[in-house]
Amino acid sequence: MTAPLLEIDTVSKRFPLKATLADKVAARLAGRRAGGAVHAVTDVSLTVDRGEVVGIVGESGCGKSTLGRIVSGIYAPTEGTVLLDGKPIATGREDHVNKLTTRVQMIHQDPFASLNPRMKVGETISEGPRTHGIVSASEVTDRTRALLEQVGLRGDYADRLPHQFSGGQRQRIAIARALAMQPDLLVLDEAVASLDVSIQAQVLNLFLDLRRDLGLTALFISHDLSVVRHVCDRVAIMYLGRVVELASAERLYADPKHPYTQALFASVPTLGTGRQDFRPIKGEIPSPIDPPPGCAFHPRCPFAGPRCRAEIPRLTEAGSGRTVACHLNDGGVGQEAAA
């Protein structure tokens, strides 16, 4: 067994809330300290092997983008460590390390925001490798052309500005920019979410081709279960900052174990199966500022029992590499007290 390329070890990220003067006065009067924090990511552990694509799925606000930004080195974790090839690239608290590394590259959701509108795409692609000496000055033009062609664009597009391209083409440019750094790990943060469905398919196919040709390793963040199914080997389901289920894509789609995963699948509208009963998950996603006690999903869970309100479920083994964080899977939810 070789060591995994990426190891996320009990990483948490809290964003402190800025207390207004009124809050401070109110807190002082009530004898509390002002200011809470948004619990964006809590105790997430995850590994990604070389050549593997791991999906992270969840509703908006579940912390999946924050996790991607921690791995990319944009945010420092509040607690925990991120290891790349066994070396820490980000740690929380006292041994604070936050190395921005060329070895992890990120592809953002919105290709209209992620490219500098006043820089030619050729320069956008080549400036990273040039500053880090990945290519020599004489090779830059050829390599930029080659990268553009690799992502399905024409090499002479290098002289154009981003506003001359469509969304799909821009996302290809963003992919070329990331690949130019020859990263060990790609983080795709909702990389196709803002594209039309037909363009999504094209960009996903490009990603699959590149993966096959270059042996890419990636963290694929998405809210779209059907997209994730096509590109990921393993999938982690996140809810309110925690991983609730982690399994191979095949097993997860065949047999979701966690009630939240089941609810997610039930809420995906499908065409052609004749199924009309698309069921949204009841209730609202709770506030990450003040997460519910016990299992964060219990206010919306159809199976919730007293234990769910009191005890945070741990990720436990549920057979063949799958882990689930649910009391149903770990000794039951407990009996309701008789009325």
Added chain:
Amino acid sequence: MSDVATTTGETLAEPAAAPIETRAMRLKNFWSDFRASKVAVAALVVIVTLLLLAFGAPLVAPQDPYDMAMLDWLDAFLRPGEVGTGGYVHVLGTDNAGRDMLSAIFYGLRTSFTIGLSAGALALVIGISVGLTAAYFGGRVESLLMRIIDLQLSMPAILLALVLVAVLGQGVIQIILALVVAQYAYFARTTHGAATVERGKDYIEAARATPLPTWRVLFKHLLPNVLPPLIVVATVQVAAAIALEATLSFLGVGLPLTEPSLGSLISNGFKYIHSDRYWLSIYPGIFLMITVVAINLVGDQVRTVLDPRHAR
């Protein structure tokens, strides 16, 4: 997503890129928008004419007002249109020392433009640096810098400039320095405002995460995207610098009459305004007014054209 199996060959079916828009074409678009206002075009013509007259002063002016030997006491206080000892018509008359007013005004314009443009450019550079630093680094650096700027903007610029000139002494360099100190705050605040909006965008995050060196993120990514509003502020501030310099000279702390600026000419003529020799101060005043108004009109039109809500 069941049709994901389409080949990548179809990616070429994506809409073709828009026709190449070069820098020259963007400039052309800018110009056709700018031209929509006849007043602004007229103002631009006026500015260009004044600039030519100012910097071509040695060629077009009938007399060199710096050359004391050319001045003749017999020519003092000639009315506009009279012919002096030099044998030529003093179109705008002469002053108390026999200076040809038209020549003095051309040379004065040159001084005013030199001071206004260099003070504006220097203030722009310093203001951009302060504003970008504050916006990019945030936190305490931002609070400190922006409070200093706020403090400075709460004081009238003329007051600050007066104090500085009093401390630094008279002279072109000293005046420019005083104007820069009084005006960089406007650039800093505008840069900060625009950069605060841009710094949150994904392309800045992408550049930082690559990672690129900080100076490169600041100057290649952030700066080009905050430049448009600064162009507008720059035009207005050049006009303000010219007016401010004239005010200082008028108050007697600016330039001496041997290095005439429009302000010192007005100041000198003002002494005689009640003795019917109106031309000594009125004509430099009119030129000053035309210059400042023209620059502001052009600035206004540039603002309109660069406004994203401005419909093409």
